[in-house]
Amino acid sequence: MAGVASNLCGSFLRPPNPARSPRLSGLRLRTRPYKLGRLNSQNEPRPIDSPSTDERLGESLLGTDNTSPQSTASTDIEPNFFPTKDINRRVAAASSLAAVGLFLSTRLEFGVSLKDLAAASVPYEKALSNGMPTVVEFYADWCEVCRELAPDVYNVEQKYKDRVNFVLLNVDNTKWEQELDEFGVEGIPHFAFLDKDGNEEGNIVGRLPRQYFLENVVALANGEASIPHARFVGQFSSAESRKTHQVVDPRSHG
Numbered sequence: 001m002a003g004v005a006s007n008l009c010g011s012f013l014r015p016p017n018p019a020r021s022p023r024l025s026g027l028r029l030r031t032r033p034y035k036l037g038r039l040n041s042q043n044e045p046r047p048i049d050s051p052s053t054d055e056r057l058g059e060s061l062l063g064t065d066n067t068s069p070q071s072t073a074s075t076d077i078e079p080n081f082f083p084t085k086d087i088n089r090r091v092a093a094a095s096s097l098a099a100v101g102l103f104l105s106t107r108l109e110f111g112v113s114l115k116d117l118a119a120a121s122v123p124y125e126k127a128l129s130n131g132m133p134t135v136v137e138f139y140a141d142w143c144e145v146c147r148e149l150a151p152d153v154y155n156v157e158q159k160y161k162d163r164v165n166f167v168l169l170n171v172d173n174t175k176w177e178q179e180l181d182e183f184g185v186e187g188i189p190h191f192a193f194l195d196k197d198g199n200e201e202g203n204i205v206g207r208l209p210r211q212y213f214l215e216n217v218v219a220l221a222n223g224e225a226s227i228p229h230a231r232f233v234g235q236f237s238s239a240e241s242r243k244t245h246q247v248v249d250p251r252s253h254g
Contacts, residue, residue, distance in 0.1 A: 112154040114141060118168045120157070124179075127165035128198045133220035134165040138180065138190040140172055143237045145207050146189045152210045156217050163221040171239055180239070187236035193220060193227050202230025 117137075127134040137153065139146040157166045169176045171188055179185075183192050183203065191204045193216050201220075204212065208229075216227040 112151045114139060114146060114150055114168070117150055117154060117157070117166075118170070120161075120166070121168040122165045124167050124169065127167050130165065131196050132163065132165050133196050133223075134167060134194040134198070135217060135220070136167045136169060136179075136183070136192040136194065138169050138171050138176075138183070138185045138188050138192075138239075140170060140188055140237070142241075143188050145235060145237055149189060149207065149213075152213065156210075156214050160217050160221050164217055186239050187233075188239055189236065190239075191216075193217075193230075195220070196223070202227050204229060204232045204234075206234035206236030208232055208234050 122134075124136070127136075137146075153166075169179060171180060171185065183190065183200070187205050189206065191208075191213070193201050193203065195201055202216070204216070212229045212232060216229055219227045
């Protein structure tokens, strides 16, 4: 019985003989080998294509950037905080303009001298005849207070020179002896404020607040009947210390 079973199993397991089976003689058995390489490639994970620069830019604008914080930090940080040549040139140009502006402002505020004021001074005779109010300043080159007040006088003069005459008379010039007596000059600087007809409305002697001088000039320019500071005496230099000399040109203010 065991032999019969083994024979039956062997007959089922053995491939049929084409010579013995007429129906299978005309057939060809085809075997299809398995493509292990293709199966293996399908089982391997496919690499994920990294987004292009344009895609990343679009995602960042839409708020859908999926890049990790580390990759974002590594790609977005650029060493653009270092100064370039263009920035250095701009800084140099701005520094030059600032230096020029500082120089000009210093020149206007602190570099004005009595000679500058005397050069811009209106001749005394002309001031009395052109129908404009006048500020007459008696000064001397050696007067410290006169030199100290020169920038303030210059600034006010530049604003109102079209409406008010500004005249400087040097007390060291003997030509102005009569004017010294007429205005009672005993200390310098001595500022006399005259209306358009040449009448004195008030005077200030010595160091004065800038606001006082400005308010008096504004009153003259507006044609007011009086000036707000008609009498004021500050620190001054004595006119008795003047060094008189005769100038060759009688029209000179010096």
